[in-house]
Amino acid sequence: MNIKWKDTRLIYLVIFLVIFGTSLTPITLPLPVVQWSKEFYKVIDEGVTVSVNPDNPRHFAGVKEGTRVMILNSGETAKLWGDMSEAVKAVWTDLRRRGAHILLWSSSVDNQAILDKYLIPYFYGLDPQSHSDYGVSFVDLGFVAGGNALLEQWRTSLRAITPVDRYGNSLADIPMMQNFDAMRIDCDLIIGLDARGLESIYVIRYNTPVLEMGGTDSAGYLALSYTAGYFQGMIMGQRGGAEYEFLSGIPGRASAYMLNSMAIALIVTVAIVVGNIQYLMSRRET
Amino acid sequence: MGQQSQTNIVQELPTILGVIGLFIIASLYWTEPGWEGALVIRNATTLSLPFATIITVGLLIRRHARNIIRREETTPYDAITIGSAVLIVLLGLVGGMADPTMAALYANVNVIGTMAVISAISISVFSPMIRIYRAKTPIMGFLILLSILALFTYTPIGEMIHPAIPRLGDFVQIWISGASDSAFWISTYIGAVALITRMILLKERLRP
Structure with a gap:
């Protein structure tokens, strides 16, 4: 076999081997925790007072037994899952550990399918509605069409327009849903999975605490809502997952995945630098 | 030139007024207690969304059926597109999302396919x-430095070299990238409202 060492495709082979190798022997590396991740954990652990609407400040005391948390699986979760998976698992584990009542909604079939395949079975098995938590501390609305218009209508009553969960069970008969109806007052905390537009629906008017989770590139468009004070914290990408694992002490795989990221970043950086040195040298020769 | 500009503005006056009107109606969704008329329009819009999806699927099938009738070179692709679209529509109509075949297709084709495409884009x-990535111009050199800064910010490398590196990367992400992204979306939304207004005023051809 004649190997051409200048073939740039070798770099992809090296990247693949590095990912494969570092996945087999994961090592946890030191990682700086950014402010929005610290605040995300602080909201869940200690709580926050939201006063975007100064007339009616709202105090949230952190996630405790029975805290009503709505998870809005309503962004690009299906596409970003490879970058969000471990963070969502760590946060979900923490919510369950603290005894939260989790209500899940998916805004698209794709988003529902991705959680059905990679998240829900991890926590509740292959038949979630038979799990002992179902109806007590977890309810899945599944895919309900309507997007943010739906959230706008749910603020006054969820059951008025969405009377059943994804399995057809009447929400009125589910124990967890007895005090979980008018989202503007009944929902203690909203966690958006790459969700947009929550500021105008819930934060500006009702001071509902909102946390956001997304892929690394989601930070670009979610950051301004965070810096403006609408989101109380954010967890972005596998890096955010690693940060949450560190802050919460919950063991997970995100920390180890950072070794992959670091190795790839090093290879790409070296390739860019070497390519530019070659370019500069060739320009001097001509 | 001045008269031409004046004529254009006069011609577009209904569009301009329509855009402003739509913004006002949309804004009234968010006020308390709100305006009942805005809520009615919002509800009507929500209810009409599935019809837009139906029309889009119909147009998709029609376009590919036309290609097959004309015996274009893309016939195999057209046949697969129509076949898969009709299959999914039929499964949805018969059993909805609870249908086991539909669920299996989503879990094993759609989910895997989406992640494969996204992974391929990331790798590419x-x-x-x-x-x-060659620093042929100062701007290109600046972009290369930003790329390396991003790589060092979102991995432990930056922190290992100096704590200021991830801080600088976060600043770029929040303020520069965040602001430009918001500007993009705001301009996109304004453009979308203008387009919808022109469609309502029958100033846009609706034929695909």
């Missing part, structure tokens, strides 16, 4: 970074 980003 490396290709131009490695092959054509």
Whole structure:
């Protein structure tokens, strides 16, 4: 076999081997925790007072037994899952550990399918509605069409327009849903999975605490809502997952995945630098 | 020239007024207690969304059926597109999302396919970074430095070199990238409202 060492495709082979190798022997590396991740954990652990609407400040005391948390699986979760998976698992584990009542909604079939395949079975098995938590501390609305218009209508009553969960069970008969109806007052905390537009629906008017989770590139468009004070914290990408694992002490795989990221970043950086040195040298020769 | 501009503005006056009107109606969704008329329009819009989806699927099938009738070179692709679209529509109409076949298709084709495409896009980003990221101009050099800064910010490397590196990367992400992204979306939304207004005023051809 004649190997051409200048073939740039070798770099992809090296990247693949590095990912494969570092996945087999994961090592946890030191990682700086950014402010929005610290605040995300602080909201869940200690709580926050939201006063975007100064007339009616709202105090949230952190996630405790029975805290009503709505998870809005309503962004690009299906596409970003490879970058969000471990963070969502760590946060979900923490919510369950603290005894939260989790209500899940998916805004698209794709988003529902991705959680059905990679998240829900991890926590509740292959038949979630038979799990002992179902109806007590977890309810899945599944895919309900309507997007943010739906959230706008749910603020006054969820059951008025969405009377059943994804399995057809009447929400009125589910124990967890007895005090979980008018989202503007009944929902203690909203966690958006790459969700947009929550500021105008819930934060500006009702001071509902909102946390956001997304892929690394989601930070670009979610950051301004965070810096403006609408989101109380954010967890972005596998890096955010690693940060949450560190802050919460919950063991997970995100920390180890950072070794992959670091190795790839090093290879790409070296390739860019070497390519530019070659370019500069060739320009001097001509 | 001045008269031409004046004529254009006069011609577009209904569009301008329509855009302003739509913004006002949309804004009234968010006020308390709100305006009942805005809520009615919002509800009507929500209810009409599935019809837009139906029309889009119909147009998709019609376009590919036309290609097959004309015996275009893309016939195999057209046949697969129509077949898969009709299959999904039929499964949805018969059993909805609870249908086991539909669920299995989503879990094993759609989910895997989406992640494969996204992974392929991510990996392919490396290709131009490695092959054509050359500092031929000062701007290109600046972009290369920003790319390396991003790589060092979102991995432990930056922190290992100096704590200021991830801080600088976060600043770029929040303020520069965040602001430009918001500007993009705001301008996109304004453009979308203008387009909808022109469609309502029958100023846009609706034929695909």
